[in-house]
Structures are given as structure tokens and as C-alpha cells.
Amino acid sequence: MPGPHVVITNVYGDDNRGGAAITAATIRATRAAWPDSETSLVSVSANQDSLEHDFRHTRAAFPNVTILPAPLRLGEPHRRGWAAVARSKYIQWTRTSGNDATLEIVANADVVIGKGGQLLGRSPYGLQNSASLWMGLFPVAFAQSLKIQTGFYSVTIGPFLRRDPGRAIVASVLRETRLVMPRDGVSTKEAVGLGLDSSNVSMMPDCVFGFAPPTDNQIASVTTRFGLRRNQFVAVTATRNANRRPAGRRLSEQLVRVLNEVVSAGRIERIAVVVHAPEDLRSSLELKSALPTGATLVIDEDLSPESLMALYGGAVITIGGRVHSAIFSTVAGTPVIPLDRHPNHKARDIFALAGLDHCVVDGADLSENALEIRLKATLDSSDESRRLVRKASREMRSRVLDADATLRAKFDV
Numbered sequence: 001m002p003g004p005h006v007v008i009t010n011v012y013g014d015d016n017r018g019g020a021a022i023t024a025a026t027i028r029a030t031r032a033a034w035p036d037s038e039t040s041l042v043s044v045s046a047n048q049d050s051l052e053h054d055f056r057h058t059r060a061a062f063p064n065v066t067i068l069p070a071p072l073r074l075g076e077p078h079r080r081g082w083a084a085v086a087r088s089k090y091i092q093w094t095r096t097s098g099n100d101a102t103l104e105i106v107a108n109a110d111v112v113i114g115k116g117g118q119l120l121g122r123s124p125y126g127l128q129n130s131a132s133l134w135m136g137l138f139p140v141a142f143a144q145s146l147k148i149q150t151g152f153y154s155v156t157i158g159p160f161l162r163r164d165p166g167r168a169i170v171a172s173v174l175r176e177t178r179l180v181m182p183r184d185g186v187s188t189k190e191a192v193g194l195g196l197d198s199s200n201v202s203m204m205p206d207c208v209f210g211f212a213p214p215t216d217n218q219i220a221s222v223t224t225r226f227g228l229r230r231n232q233f234v235a236v237t238a239t240r241n242a243n244r245r246p247a248g249r250r251l252s253e254q255l256v257r258v259l260n261e262v263v264s265a266g267r268i269e270r271i272a273v274v275v276h277a278p279e280d281l282r283s284s285l286e287l288k289s290a291l292p293t294g295a296t297l298v299i300d301e302d303l304s305p306e307s308l309m310a311l312y313g314g315a316v317i318t319i320g321g322r323v324h325s326a327i328f329s330t331v332a333g334t335p336v337i338p339l340d341r342h343p344n345h346k347a348r349d350i351f352a353l354a355g356l357d358h359c360v361v362d363g364a365d366l367s368e369n370a371l372e373i374r375l376k377a378t379l380d381s382s383d384e385s386r387r388l389v390r391k392a393s394r395e396m397r398s399r400v401l402d403a404d405a406t407l408r409a410k411f412d413v
Contacts, residue, residue: 003036004110004413009139011041011115013054016277018208018324020057021305022117025207025400026153027062030113032401033408040066040105042139057304071102071139085131088138092145103142110413112143116154116183116207120170121190130165137173144176149411151179154207154403156346158190171195179410181403183207184349202406206350208327210400213393214310219332222307223314226272226299231382233270234259235315235334237325238287240279251339251361251371255319256290258372263292267379268316274308275300276322317378317385319371323347330354330393335378335385337361337371354392 008027014020027039039062043051051067052059059065072084087098097103106112114137134141140150152174160167171194174180180196181204182188188203223230236259238252262268271291273284281300288296303311305328312318312325313332319339320326323346326338338360340347348360359378361371378385 003038004034005038005040005108006030006034007040007042007106007109007112007139007143008115009042009106009112010118010136011043011055013043013045014057015054017057017303017305017308018276018322018327019117021208021211021324021328022115022154023055023058024061024305025210026113026116027058027065028210029116029153029207029400029404029407030111032404033411034111034413038066039064040068040109042068042070042102042106044070044136046070046072056302060304066105068102068105071100071106071142072098082131085134088135088142092138092142095145103139106139106143107146107148109143109148111411112140112148112150114140114150114152114155118152118155120152120155120174121158121160121164121166130169133166134169137169140177141173144173149178149413151177151181151407151411153181153407154183154204155181155187156184156349157182157187157194159186160190167194179407181406184353186345186349200410202403202410203353204403204406205353205396205399206324206327207400207403208305208324209331209354209393209396210404211305211309211331211397214306214313214332218306218310219313222303222310226297226311228270228272228314230314231316232268233272233315234262234268235272235274235312235318235325235329236287237274237276237318237320237322238280238283239321240277240283252287254369254371255339256287258375259291261372262375262379263295269295271296272311272315273298274311274325276308276325280322316382317375319375320347323350326351330356330389330396333386333390333393335359335382335389337374337378339371354396356389356392 012019046069048069091098180201183206191201273288275281275284288298309328309332312329312334315334317335318329319337321339326336329336338347340360340362351357
């Protein structure tokens with residue numbers, strides 16, 4: 001007898017390696033819960049022709065998943081307007097697929113899961129952004145109108161502003177959901193504050209903490225490929241908007257200064273600036289230009305999440321402008337300094353659950369030498385820092401696996 005059909009919604013492509021890892025972790029969680037299940041992914045892209053390229057790492061890891069274009073074929077979420085919302089609400093009200101192939105598959109699912117890593121309310125929602133938010137949630141809401149069991153796995157919820165239209169949109173969907181699994185304590189409080197029954201809310205870590213750590217052979221393979229010696233380089237990730245705010249610019253200036261200092265002092269040999277998403281390439285090259293020329297390289301190859309984890313496993317420390325680069329490093333057992341440039345403290349909230357919030361350097365409340373103090377303290381106590389990170393990694397992985405068991409127990413399939 002075939003297993004249940006699980007549909008995972010709001011799935012972004014693999015260009016952002018953090019997103020690729022979240023997709024893989026969500027698929028693994030549903031297959032751990034239902035080993036014989038069939039998996040379909042609903043992309044945020046409506047371009048059928050690009051899906052195989054968009055999900056190349058996902059396809060390599062999970063050859064038999066079905067990848068579907070966004071429903072209604074109305075373009076990327078941020079381009080969908082109120083005409084799309086009106087059509088989706090009509091479909092939801094009439095409980096028909098509207099001859100949409102993706103919605104027909106959703107309608108025949110046994111379980112529909114909102115993808116891990118989804119951000120529900122992390123920024124103010126004006127009218128246009130509220131339309132985009134609704135369209136991202138629509139496949140789940142459509143499934144709910146058909147009485148299909150739904151859940152959200154490893155998501156961020158809130159914080160919401162007062163009279164925020166996004167709050168009402170998120171609440172309307174989450175209240176009809178069988179299980180909501182927030183990935184930090186703040187999101188858990190927000191979920192309960194939206195009126196959800198606390199028995200339907202189960203906190204878990206970010207699902208990427210559930211990856212297995214890389215082996216020594218995997219670490220040696222990828223570091224050798226880039227001419228790096230194990231424990232002799234710092235890995236750094238920058239983001240597209242790193243310098244958009246004054247606090248971010250101050251943090252970048254401090255990062256450049258301290259990295260130049262540790263190289264000049266001979267404490268590290270190399271700096272590897274790792275590109276986690278195509279939009280980060282420009283800021284990564286700008287960062288490289290300000291660092292020692294012979295000691296710095298930019299790694300912009302199309303590496304899988306597992307290969308990136310192996311790369312970070314060879315570093316003495318990772319300074320993560322991208323949150324998931326810091327999570328990748330934690331999985332690999334390498335000390336981390338997550339740079340929290342997000343105004344709502346995304347990195348701090350995620351790493352607090354791992355007991356590593358003391359490692360986070362906050363870009364919104366930055367003393368003149370906060371990053372320098374944290375980096376030099378970590379280098380001075382490298383073995384102890386590595387021990388603490390590996391302990392946290394084991395605990396987080398165990399908690400993710402426990403969450404997968406909760407997923408199975410909560411659904412009647």
C-alpha cells in the first residue's frame with residue numbers, strides 16, 4: 001500500500017544554499033515521519049521551464065520528488081497583486097482547483113506542510129506586501145478549505161506591529177493548522193498570542209541543525225580543492241544588504257579591521273569569503289577588496305549545502321553574515337560568530353535556542369570593538385569553543401529528530 005502524499009509549499013530554489021538546506025531538511029523530516037510517503041514541492045516560481053535548474057541540489061539529493069510551479073501562474077510572490085488575491089480567494093471559497101494543475105495536486109494531498117524557514121511577519125506588511133504574504137500562504141489555506149491536514153515546520157512567526165494586516169492574515173491560516181513548529185522562543189510566544197491552542201504549537205530548532213556533521217574525508221576533500229589548510233583559515237559570509245543601515249556599515253568596517261589584524265599577526269593564514277546566494281556576490285567582492293590580497297579568496301562555486309558544511313568544518317571559525325552559514329558551521333562543529341544585522345534579531349533568537357546567543361554580535365547595538373573581542377576570545381580558546389559548539393550541535397540535532405517524531409504523532413495519516 002502506498003504511503004501518504006505530502007505536499008511542501010512556498011519552496012524557494014537552491015541558489016540560496018540556506019534555502020536549499022531548509023528544503024532538504026523539510027523533505028527529510030516528512031519522510032522520517034512517513035517513510036513511504038510521496039513528496040511534492042510547490043515552488044514560489046511560476047516558471048515551469050526553470051524548475052529543474054532552480055532545484056538542482058534538491059533533485060540530486062531527492063531524485064523522485066515532484067516539483068510544481070506556483071499556483072495560478074501569476075509570477076513571483078512579490079509581483080503578485082490584488083487580482084491574484086481575488087482569484088485565490090474565489091478558488092478557496094468555491095473549493096475548486098480552478099483548473100490549476102498545481103492546486104489539483106494539492107487537493108489530492110494527505111498532508112500539506114509549510115516549508116521550514118518561512119518568515120511569517122518579520123517585517124511590516126503594507127497592502128502590497130500583505131498580498132504577497134497571502135499568496136505564499138494560499139496553498140496551505142486552500143488545503144484547509146478542503147479539510148486536508150496542514151502544518152508549518154521550523155518557521156519564524158512575528159513580531160507583528162500593532163494593526164499590522166499581516167498579523168490577521170497569518171492568524172487566519174495558523175489557527176486552522178494541525179501543528180505549528182516555531183524555530184525560536186519569540187516565534188512560539190507570537191504563535192500563542194495569535195490565538196493558537198498551545199497544544200498545537202511545538203517549538204523546535206531551525207531544521208538545518210538536523211543535518212549530520214561532515215566527515216573528516218569530506219572536510220579534507222573540499223578544503224584541499226580550494227587550497228586551504230584545516231584550522232588555518234577564517235570563513236566569512238557577507239549579505240547583499242550588509243551596509244544598508246549605519247549599524248551594518250559600522251559592523252562591516254569592524255570586520256575588515258579585525259580580519260586584517262589577525263592576518264597581520266599571523267594568527268590565521270587565509271580568509272575565505274563564501275558566497276551563499278548570487279545576490280551576495282557583489283558585497284563579497286567588496287569585502288575581499290578591503291582584505292589582504294594574497295590571503296583572501298572568494299568562493300563562488302555552486303556547492304551543495306553538504307559541501308559548504310564540510311568547508312566550514314575546515315575553518316578555525318566562521319563569521320556568518322548569513323544566518324545559515326553560521327548554522328552550517330555549527331553543524332560542522334566549528335566555532336561561529338553570527339552577525340545579527342536583522343532589525344528583529346533573527347540570528348539571536350535562533351542561536352539562543354542552541355545556547356549560543358553569547359556568540360552573536362549584534363549589528364544594531366554594537367560597541368566599537370565587540371566583534372574584535374569575540375573573535376580574539378574565540379581564537380584564544382579555540383579548543384574549548386569547538387567543544388561547546390559540538391555539544392550544542394549534538395543537542396540541536398537531537399531536538400530536530402524529536403520534532404520529526406512530533407510531526408508523525410500529530411497527523412492522522
